[in-house]
Amino acid sequence: MLVVRPAGPSDLGSLMELAVLSGRGFTSLPEDETTLLDRLTLSEASFTGAIAPREAWYTLMLEDMETGRIEGLCGVRAAVGVSRPHFSFRVMTLAQFSSAIGTRFDHQALVLVNECAGWTEVGSLYLRPERRSGGAGSLLARSRYMLIGVDRPRFSETVMAELRGYFSPDGTCPFWEGVASKFFRLPFDEADHMVMSTDGQFILDLAPRHPIYVELIPDAAHQAIGKVHVEGEAARAMLENEGFRGSGLVDIFDGGPTYSVPRDSITTIQRTVALPCAAGDPGDAPELLVSTASVDGFRAVRAKVRFEDGRAMIGAAAIEALRVAPGEMVRVRQ
Structure with a gap:
């Protein structure tokens, strides 16, 4: 039988193995033992109530009780943007009009925002490839909403999920190459690792402060805005079944979409x-x-x-x- 249970420091080896399997762009699962151990320690403290509810980050492991092997994981972060900003790009329409020539132009633009502060985030959903059938994914994904429903006041009235952005078959990230790399000037993997392993000050220092007109970026990056990684399509479908919808926000590194839903409207909770x-x-x-x-x-x-x-x-x-x-x-x- 498969069981979803709280993660703790003793799960470090299994979590590191899943981090390697998850591949590029899975920001919340970096291949770094120190970072993963910190997360597991935080998870243990979150489940026991040793830290303030808004600082909690619950990590759940999917364990095969017969073999003892960890088959996947997921997480619930009680509140993002508490200790540091949680930046996204909002895809906006900027209207411009010239009375002199009687012409109006509507331009799509990416605008840096910090709208998700305080929202609860469900994420880190990853299963071993051989387990992606037979209901294991549904069990793991919905366990997050079961956890939230146990004690709703611990969590925000809005719940969000960030989906991994699109990567080309050659392993490159079009949005990173065409937009984000122009500001951060780091290899994608290094910047991705720094999101989890540092305080994020580099984002605050280097992220663009002015709107980026979509018409001016490469077409490949344009097409990647809000596009989901091939391995994230099943996760998106499960989110939509729970009532999540696109929020108009995308990740500042890979362009993946952010979905959101009112907590009490989540299907599993209802x-x-x-x-x-x-x-x-x-x-x-x-x-x-x-x-x-x-x-x-x-x-x-x-x-x-x-x-x-x-x-x-x-x-x-x-x-x-x-x-x-x-x-x-x-x-x-x-």
Whole structure:
């Protein structure tokens, strides 16, 4: 059985392995042990409540209980832009009109903004390629919303997700090459690494302060604005199924789109109910997403659930995976 559980420092080896597999442009999963260990330590403190709620960053691991192997991960950051700005480009239309010649021009432009400050971010969704079927991706992605739903006040009223931007088959990033590199003048991989491993001051120092007219940038970079990495299409579809929509914001490095949704409008949160659990044979009941009802020790699985007398009856394997006792509250996505 697959179980989603909190990550901690002991997961460093597995997280490093997934970071290598994830490839270029996966900013939240850098191939740097020090950075990843800091994140895992922060995750442990977040789940135990050892830090302020707005500073929390929860990392969840997808573990195969039979083999003990970590098959994927995802994360929930309680609030972005708290300790430093969270910059994006907003794609805007700038209108210009000349009364002298009676002509109006509408220009698309990229404008540097810091609109997401305080928003909750769901991200870092990555699965081993061989696990991208059979419901594992859905379990992992939706576990983030189950976590948010357990204690909504810990999280912002707006939830966002940044999707990895488009890379050409030759491994280059058209948006970086045509736009961002002109300001940062670093190799993409170095700049990408610095986002997570430094305080981000270089972004504050070097990011463009004036609108960038889209008509003036190379066509390849233009076409990449808001375009999703080939490996991110499934993630986008899952976001849209949960109610996320494009916000008009794109990443300042790779041009990938930012999606957002009101927290309480997320489909999984709306369709989840809390019930006491009961151990038993659910028979041919449908397989649903089930989680614990607390942030501390949060766990989630897919299991058959039969609703009976106001209880959620689940099998022994699910009871063991969730580490709950009969009668304890669980949350079930209907």
